[in-house]
Amino acid sequence: MPNTHKGLTIAIITTLCLGAVTVTYAKLSGSLVPEAIVERLTPVGKVDVEGAKPQAAIEQVSGPAKIYKTNCAMCHDSGLAGAPKKANKGDWAPRHAKGWDNMLNKAMNGYRAMPPKGNCLKCSEEDIRKTIEFMTEGLF
Incomplete structure (x- = not known):
């Protein structure tokens, strides 16, 4: 060449x-x-229909079981892309050893293949914390 x-x-x-x-x-x-x-x-505005039941002003995110099923189960049930499996102490122990704040930080900001908040854009930090607790319930 x-x-x-x-x-x-x-x-x-x-x-x-x-x-x-x-x-x-x-x-x-x-x-x-x-x-x-x-x-x-x-949406910028909202239309109220006469006779219809009013909706809550702020939409609340469902509890941790619903958040898990909707946003987390696809990866955390099977361990896809290295995700720690729900209720699997062997998967969660090394993460737990680094502390809850570390786990919450990674869940909130995303880590490796996991998007920020596990793609639950309406979830608060408290929702994410409770969902991690749900996934690790009874392990620690």
């Missing part, structure tokens, strides 16, 4: 590698974070 082609090849490979590293470690910010998207998609 002539030297001009070798130099061009190295430049292209370097550019592709730098691009891959940038995409891999980039964090969403500003208008791209899930909370900002949900806020933009929230």
